[in-house]
Amino acid sequence: MSTDQEAISRLLSSAAPFSSLPAWALTALCQSPRVMLGRDEILFSAGDRAEALYVIISGEIALEIDGADGKSICVSSLKSGGVFGELSILDGKPRSVGARAAAPATLLSIKAASFLALIRAHPDFAIAILKDLAGKVRSTNGHVSGLSFLSLRSRLAGLIVSLADTEANAAPSLAMTQHELAGRLGASREKVNGHLQAMQTAGAIRLARGQIEILNRAALRRFSEAENS
Amino acid sequence: MSTDQEAISRLLSSAAPFSSLPAWALTALCQSPRVMLGRDEILFSAGDRAEALYVIISGEIALEIDGADGKSICVSSLKSGGVFGELSILDGKPRSVGARAAAPATLLSIKAASFLALIRAHPDFAIAILKDLAGKVRSTNGHVSGLSFLSLRSRLAGLIVSLADTEANAAPSLAMTQHELAGRLGASREKVNGHLQAMQTAGAIRLARGQIEILNRAALRRFSEAENS
């Protein structure tokens, strides 16, 4: 129905990389096929051949790398308005990460050809995509720097803070299991638990089943920086 | 002199992202100011405001992130034909990494404005730069995956192999100190030495002052994969 199209069109025009496209191009984009994923459903896996890239209309997509023994760490987690899967479209190589729906999601699937055509036709769009990619390089670099220099405790605190910051709420609570947290950090569930306990006794957070309530952002930030004490 | 210009122009047209530009644009680019750096000279540091991006004409540039206590790890190391410093030009944010001349280098310095103009005017160039960035995301993702899943020994062996592969020689030898190696891995010099010793007694390499001679690539590759034994 057309109200659906309008909603998507509005989403696209407010999402970073697409805002530079003219309205008619957006409405054309909205004709792209939609993909719906249930929780934990896999959209593609590392090594797959790529045919399309995706824009998240709703839900949440986790991009993750698989390790040797069934483990996997989450490289980034995108929400509504996020674009992913462009890498393989741009360089023609197989997917370097896997994409899983961390929450039930619906996506817009954009064919390689139309994406490349958009880039060629709209320099501002090309620059927007370049900006987006630049942001990804920056964030991944940050990831490397964290892994190399920070203790698990610091990274954990940092992750919680940054997740909390995406929620507007004053005392937000994150709905994720400690297992998921561990996955995003490339750490073991047990150790994550240990550090969470420490933060709880420090009064920074409160733990519940599948839930972390942020009580004191400042204390958390202290955890995330101080290697001392 | 004009032969100089020609050489640079040839370099540019053979280097990945510039090959898609018309000749006249290349010769225009060659008018850009040159920068010469001595060994270990610093071009810019993380946090600096950016005004230009750079193309390596000769030499070697290391991009590195600084840690808390004077340590730094090398994110990537580029040689002739490499482009770096675009991130900040694209998104206007300060430099996220520092650039140091790992070997005496001469660079072409390209102003932000002319770079952006090139992108706008030449869609193929834009796509080439997108490809380049995509490759950087891929390589940094690989870095993360290595840090998360692999032992120091594996990463060390992998690094040596990949460095050796850039040399055409059949039994190449890398000219770098164990200190530098450690820096690229985010590890301590002592442990790197230990693993190198192991590889030497296994007959995979031969160590000398500031030099590593590759004797047996297959053995190295085994080191880089096997977590067993």
Next chain:
DNA sequence: TTTGGCCTGTGACCTGCGTCACAGGCGCGT
């Protein structure tokens, strides 16, 4: 209500790696 599965909490144990300390060798500058 019972059962089985997931989530949390905690301990014991092992290992890889950083740190510190030191020793010897090569090379360069004076």
Next chain:
DNA sequence: ACGCGCCTGTGACGCAGGTCACAGGCCAAA
């Protein structure tokens, strides 16, 4: 020739974090 600094080689030590094992609580399905 001499000394000093950088590079390599090695051991002792401590710690962060992975692994394993297990126990208890919540929830949903039968």
